[in-house]
Amino acid sequence: MTKARDDYLLDLTASRRGYALNRLCGSLRDPENRRRFTEDEAAYCDAYGLSPEQKRAILGRDWTGMLELGGSIFYTYKLAMLDKKSMQYLGGVFTGMSVEEFTEAMRSGGRNFG
Amino acid sequence: MARVTWGLATSHVPSIGAAMDNHKTGDEYWKPLFDGYGPAREWMAQHKPDVAVIVYNDHANAIDLDMVPSFAVGTAATYDVADEGWGRRPVPPVVGAPELSEHLVRELIDAEFDITTCHRLDVDHGLTVPLSVYCREPGDAWPCAVVPVLVNVIQYPQPTAARCYRLGKALGQAIRSFPQDLNVAVFGTGGMSHQLAGARAGLINERFDRMFLEAIEHDPESLAALSREDYIREAGTEGIELIMWLVMRGAMSDKIARVHDTYHVPASNTAAALALFEDLGER
Numbered sequence: 001m002t003k004a005r006d007d008y009l010l011d012l013t014a015s016r017r018g019y020a021l022n023r024l025c026g027s028l029r030d031p032e033n034r035r036r037f038t039e040d041e042a043a044y045c046d047a048y049g050l051s052p053e054q055k056r057a058i059l060g061r062d063w064t065g066m067l068e069l070g071g072s073i074f075y076t077y078k079l080a081m082l083d084k085k086s087m088q089y090l091g092g093v094f095t096g097m098s099v100e101e102f103t104e105a106m107r108s109g110g111r112n113f114g
Numbered sequence: 115m116a117r118v119t120w121g122l123a124t125s126h127v128p129s130i131g132a133a134m135d136n137h138k139t140g141d142e143y144w145k146p147l148f149d150g151y152g153p154a155r156e157w158m159a160q161h162k163p164d165v166a167v168i169v170y171n172d173h174a175n176a177i178d179l180d181m182v183p184s185f186a187v188g189t190a191a192t193y194d195v196a197d198e199g200w201g202r203r204p205v206p207p208v209v210g211a212p213e214l215s216e217h218l219v220r221e222l223i224d225a226e227f228d229i230t231t232c233h234r235l236d237v238d239h240g241l242t243v244p245l246s247v248y249c250r251e252p253g254d255a256w257p258c259a260v261v262p263v264l265v266n267v268i269q270y271p272q273p274t275a276a277r278c279y280r281l282g283k284a285l286g287q288a289i290r291s292f293p294q295d296l297n298v299a300v301f302g303t304g305g306m307s308h309q310l311a312g313a314r315a316g317l318i319n320e321r322f323d324r325m326f327l328e329a330i331e332h333d334p335e336s337l338a339a340l341s342r343e344d345y346i347r348e349a350g351t352e353g354i355e356l357i358m359w360l361v362m363r364g365a366m367s368d369k370i371a372r373v374h375d376t377y378h379v380p381a382s383n384t385a386a387a388l389a390l391f392e393d394l395g396e397r
Contacts, residue, residue, distance in 0.1 A: 004313040007351050011270040015179050026174055028199045073311040074174040074268055078199035087383050094315040106380040110318025
């Protein structure tokens with residue numbers, strides 16, 4: 001799995017790079033699209049014109065990889081929710097913690113960077 | 115004429131809405147936050163506005179990356195509650211105030227804020243959670259009409275804090291020049307410090323948050339002077355939502371009184387706060 005950089009900003013370069021991936025994730029707002037995605041994820045990725053790297057990241061649930069490929073957390077979170085994964089789970093993925101460890105870190109006042 | 119009666123700054127974390135929707139506000143995890151809301155809710159229930167102007171950001175629900183307006187105003191008669199990917203919140207649809215919207219759009223454009231207008235807008239947690247913070251049990255209908263004011267905070271570069279503060283000033287003037295006898299509340303939503311993605315996910319900066327909570331009342335100019343890079347470094351990539359509190363503050367007069375505030379960590383991955391101010395300027 002990809003190692004996360006400190007900050008991901010959805011600037012215009014990232015938005016251009018991640019356009020297809022974000023558009024796919026955004027389409028999951030529609031219940032019918034959620035059903036179609038779940039039925040055949042690979043075909044759904046192809047229909048949205050994902051690059052091979054983006055498709056791999058989606059199918060493999062490489063959450064950090066998605067960010068590297070221009071994904072925005074507000075879009076990829078919709079895919080996480082389809083998998084019944086929480087924002088604490090994703091926080092754990094980005095920081096190398098289990099969901100329990102990350103949740104406990106938040107309950108202890110969050111992560112302080114000085 | 116219409117008047118700004120109070121301003122509410124509040125976080126709009128989805129899980130705060132889910133806690134209310136799923137009746138978990140008494141749980142050990144959530145109780146401190148909701149207890150903290152108590153005095154503000156009581157005061158607001160006794161000072162009901164006719165219209166709430168709610169400054170918020172969409173989170174990939176009504177606005178896609180095809181077109182990203184920096185500032186937009188909802189102009190519809192009603193707004194549906196968005197399905198954000200996991201079903202709609204079980205809350206009433208939002209009733210608009212289209213005449214006020216039209217007046218605000220015209221006044222803001224004349225004040226050289228070139229506003230995007232939205233005739234169709236599904237409102238997401240950024241707007242509905244603050245409404246639930248104001249009114250816990252709306253029943254079949256929210257107790258006030260709403261004008262949504264949208265600020266882009268998810269695509270970089272966001273509007274500057276200074277621009278948001280000036281937008282608030284123009285918004286306040288526009289509200290006060292509306293020729294109907296209306297009490298208007300202005301909501302500034304989002305924040306406080308939080309970062310959802312990347313190696314700094316889980317960032318909380320209580321020192322910055324406490325400074326901001328204090329300065330929003332007496333020294334908003336110092337907050338308006340911070341750069342977007344300052345906000346991202348100190349408050350996190352999503353903590354930059356705090357620039358929307360400056361729109362609320364700008365819309366209020368210089369003479370305000372703090373009714374109540376509260377600060378709690380965490381609401382899921384976020385530092386959650388509420389600050390309620392009465393506008394004394396028109397008395």
